Amino acid sequence: MERITVAHLARVEGHGGIDVTLAGDRVADVNFDIFEGSRFFEQLLVGRTWDQVPGIVCRVCAICSAGHYVTALKAVEDALGIKVSPQTEALRELLFLGQMIESHALHLFCLAVPDFLGYGGVIPLANDRPDEVRLGLSLKKLGNELQTAVGGRPVHAVNAIVGGFGKLPDPEVLRSLGRRLGEALEQAPAVVALFASLTVPNHSESPTIYVALEPEGEEFSFFGRRIVASTGETFEVHDYRRVTNETVVGHSHAKHSRLGGRPYMVGSLARLHHWADRLTPRARAVAREIGLTLPTENILYNNHAQAVELVWSLERAAGLIDELLTAGMKEETPVEVVWSEPRKGTAATEVPRGTLYHSYEFDAAGRVTAADIITPTAQNLANVEKDIRACAEKLAGKPDGDLVNNFEMIVRAYDPCISCSVHLIRLA
Amino acid sequence: MKPRVGIYGLTSCAGDQLVLLNCEDELLDIVAAVDLRSFVMAQSDPAETELDVAFVEGAVAQLRDLRMLQDIRQRAALLVAIGTCATWGGIPALTGENEVAGAKRRVYGSGIKAKPGFFENLPPTPLSRHVKVDLAVPGCPIEPEQLLTGLASLLHGDLPRLPKYPVCAECKMKENSCLLVRDGAACLGPLTVAGCGARCPSLNRPCMGCRGPIEEANYFAEYRRLMELGHDPKEIRLRLQTFAAPAAALEA
Numbered sequence: 001m002e003r004i005t006v007a008h009l010a011r012v013e014g015h016g017g018i019d020v021t022l023a024g025d026r027v028a029d030v031n032f033d034i035f036e037g038s039r040f041f042e043q044l045l046v047g048r049t050w051d052q053v054p055g056i057v058c059r060v061c062a063i064c065s066a067g068h069y070v071t072a073l074k075a076v077e078d079a080l081g082i083k084v085s086p087q088t089e090a091l092r093e094l095l096f097l098g099q100m101i102e103s104h105a106l107h108l109f110c111l112a113v114p115d116f117l118g119y120g121g122v123i124p125l126a127n128d129r130p131d132e133v134r135l136g137l138s139l140k141k142l143g144n145e146l147q148t149a150v151g152g153r154p155v156h157a158v159n160a161i162v163g164g165f166g167k168l169p170d171p172e173v174l175r176s177l178g179r180r181l182g183e184a185l186e187q188a189p190a191v192v193a194l195f196a197s198l199t200v201p202n203h204s205e206s207p208t209i210y211v212a213l214e215p216e217g218e219e220f221s222f223f224g225r226r227i228v229a230s231t232g233e234t235f236e237v238h239d240y241r242r243v244t245n246e247t248v249v250g251h252s253h254a255k256h257s258r259l260g261g262r263p264y265m266v267g268s269l270a271r272l273h274h275w276a277d278r279l280t281p282r283a284r285a286v287a288r289e290i291g292l293t294l295p296t297e298n299i300l301y302n303n304h305a306q307a308v309e310l311v312w313s314l315e316r317a318a319g320l321i322d323e324l325l326t327a328g329m330k331e332e333t334p335v336e337v338v339w340s341e342p343r344k345g346t347a348a349t350e351v352p353r354g355t356l357y358h359s360y361e362f363d364a365a366g367r368v369t370a371a372d373i374i375t376p377t378a379q380n381l382a383n384v385e386k387d388i389r390a391c392a393e394k395l396a397g398k399p400d401g402d403l404v405n406n407f408e409m410i411v412r413a414y415d416p417c418i419s420c421s422v423h424l425i426r427l428a
Numbered sequence: 429m430k431p432r433v434g435i436y437g438l439t440s441c442a443g444d445q446l447v448l449l450n451c452e453d454e455l456l457d458i459v460a461a462v463d464l465r466s467f468v469m470a471q472s473d474p475a476e477t478e479l480d481v482a483f484v485e486g487a488v489a490q491l492r493d494l495r496m497l498q499d500i501r502q503r504a505a506l507l508v509a510i511g512t513c514a515t516w517g518g519i520p521a522l523t524g525e526n527e528v529a530g531a532k533r534r535v536y537g538s539g540i541k542a543k544p545g546f547f548e549n550l551p552p553t554p555l556s557r558h559v560k561v562d563l564a565v566p567g568c569p570i571e572p573e574q575l576l577t578g579l580a581s582l583l584h585g586d587l588p589r590l591p592k593y594p595v596c597a598e599c600k601m602k603e604n605s606c607l608l609v610r611d612g613a614a615c616l617g618p619l620t621v622a623g624c625g626a627r628c629p630s631l632n633r634p635c636m637g638c639r640g641p642i643e644e645a646n647y648f649a650e651y652r653r654l655m656e657l658g659h660d661p662k663e664i665r666l667r668l669q670t671f672a673a674p675a676a677a678l679e680a
Contacts, residue, residue, distance in 0.1 A: 039439060039489065039519070039520040039552070040520075041519075043522070044519060044522040047666065048666060049663070052636075052666075052667070052670070055636055056519060056670065059441050059443075059518075059519045059568065060441060061441045061442065062441040062442050062443030062444075062445075062446040062569060063442065063446060065441070065443070102450075106449065110449070110470065111470070120471060120472040120473050121470055121471035121472055122470065122471070123456075123459050123464070123470075123471060126456055133456075137452040137453075137455065137456075138452065140450075140452055141450075141452040141453070144450055144452075152627055152628070152631050152633075153627060154450055155443045155446055155447060155450070155569045156443065156568060156569060156638070158627060158628045158631060158633050158636075159631045159633065161633070166628075166631040166632040166633040167630075167631040167632050
């Protein structure tokens with residue numbers, strides 16, 4: 001028996017490693033070890049009032065903070081039956097898109113692309129290819145400024161509340177951001193050129209189930225109420241546990257998910273697998289030009305799918321700002337929140353790494369009695385192991401160094417967020 | 429010779445390391461000004477050598493964190509805690525000593541088959557509980573300005589000066605109307621250390637205390653005032669504990 005290990009994965013959020021056991025050419029075992037410390041968020045939430053939930057759960061993870069924040073707001077509003085105004089919906093989506101832009105730009109330019117070009121990280125890459133790194137950083141910065149304009153800061157927003165906002169963003173700041181989003185869109189050809197130039201190995205290709213939310217409207221979106229799997233099954237968001245089916249495994253502080261006993265993938269590639277035809281013409285053109293041919297069973301194309309979503313998000317954010325400024329933002333009366341009986345609320349969104357579920361139960365005074373958060377990275381863990389196994393089988397006999405590089409590229413393609421995956425889980 | 433620097437995360441949301449990566453305009457200058465030996469979140473092939481400065485984010489929440497922290501302390505001339513988790517224990521520290529075993533059982537069940545030592549949770553605690561901390565920069569997350577001015581001071585061989593006054597001071601400077609006075613809101617500004625520019629009250633949001641307490645915070649006065657305003661004492665306590673459970677438990 002031979003063991004190949006990556007003791008501590010670099011360029012991912014959080015702490016994890018890979019452990020593959022080979023018996024000759026056969027792969028005996030694959031473990032994606034998750035040794036990030038547990039923080040038991042459910043323990044902290046129980047007894048807290050509804051208004052404190054978003055501000056606490058966004059701390060599950062900094063990179064996905066706005067996603068957790070908005071999803072928690074939606075879950076609390078689901079419990080209360082609150083429907084927010086179109087203005088609030090648009091501003092929240094803007095906050096969400098800011099995160100999407102920041103997160104995708106960080107992952108693509110700083111964490112993933114260096115692999116494809118043979119660098120150990122963004123710093124050496126910046127020495128040789130400063131223009132591309134500057135482009136990535138400028139897009140990332142724009143995403144952060146969108147989050148700051150709407151949420152108050154780039155990490156752990158404070159301004160969004162149940163029913164609306166503490167303070168409306170400054171229209172002049174939005175106007176300037178709208179202009180800069182337009183300029184960023186003009187940089188799309190440089191993004192296309194970079195991704196079109198990458199050579200994409202196909203060692204991990206293996207049958208994959210893709211799961212994503214169905215967009216609420218006719219257009220591509222990160223919000224939805226129905227879960228669609230490429231097996232043909234569909235589920236209502238309230239029934240999410242029929243999709244996630246979490247179990248504890250001995251080598252991971254994060255639980256694993258299986259749909260019908262099989263691993264599945266959530267994230268950009270899953271979203272585009274299902275809904276690429278609903279993208280804007282510009283985003284569809286980007287997909288075509290960078291060589292993203294769907295369907296694919298090669299997880300490394302998740303990077304390309306993120307690049308497509310990055311451009312789509314810039315375009316969508318510019319459009320939303322335009323709509324908000326044309327309509328003129330109006331001060332809204334804060335919603336009156338009344339608790340009289342125990343309630344339960346559930347929401348799902350598509351965050352950068354895939355579908356995120358938040359579900360809370362409250363007592364008659366609006367205090368949390370139970371909480372359940374299922375993150376995309378946790379859902380992807382079993383699928384990561386499936387892909388590493390496929391790669392190990394295909395490359396068995398090759399030098400260990402090659403294997404390790406390929407394993408790391410596979411894991412990184414998922415853009416895993418390990419803090420998220422090991423946050424806590426449910427208190428039944 | 430450039431100072432040798434390591435950047436580490438224990439159990440955390442990685443938000444403070446992300447703040448560094450979010451200094452998009454300064455990032456490349458920063459990495460050029462130091463000899464960056466280890467920053468696993470951003471870079472492969474760390475060199476775990478002697479360091480002039482180690483920046484450590486996160487709370488000590490498992491045996492692995494503790495061993496890592498002790499190893500970093502041995503190698504680093506200066507150890508800087510970054511963020512509220514590293515400084516005060518932060519949100520994870522709300523899971524107190526008595527609760528870790530129960531939480532673990534409820535979350536993972538009782539019959540986990542794992543390598544020995546793999547599920548070794550500890551009650552989450554700040555770094556200073558275990559090793560000497562030379563400087564603590566609180567914030568959830570830290571403020572980029574404090575990080576950048578702090579780095580500049582360190583590069584010049586000096587420790588940065590951080591504010592010791594409360595968020596209220598910054599809130600008054602901004603001429604905000606006081607949420608505690610105006611709305612009777614449970615604002616923790618009077619107890620919380622400044623540095624954020626009173627971000628939340630400026631957005632009509634009461635301070636959550638995410639930066640942790642000032643020295644000699646007057647918990648009693650805050651309790652009394654909030655109770656006079658009709659807030660439930662249990663509720664006040666929970667809010668005070670959110671980001672700095674050990675401090676609040678000590679003082680309350």
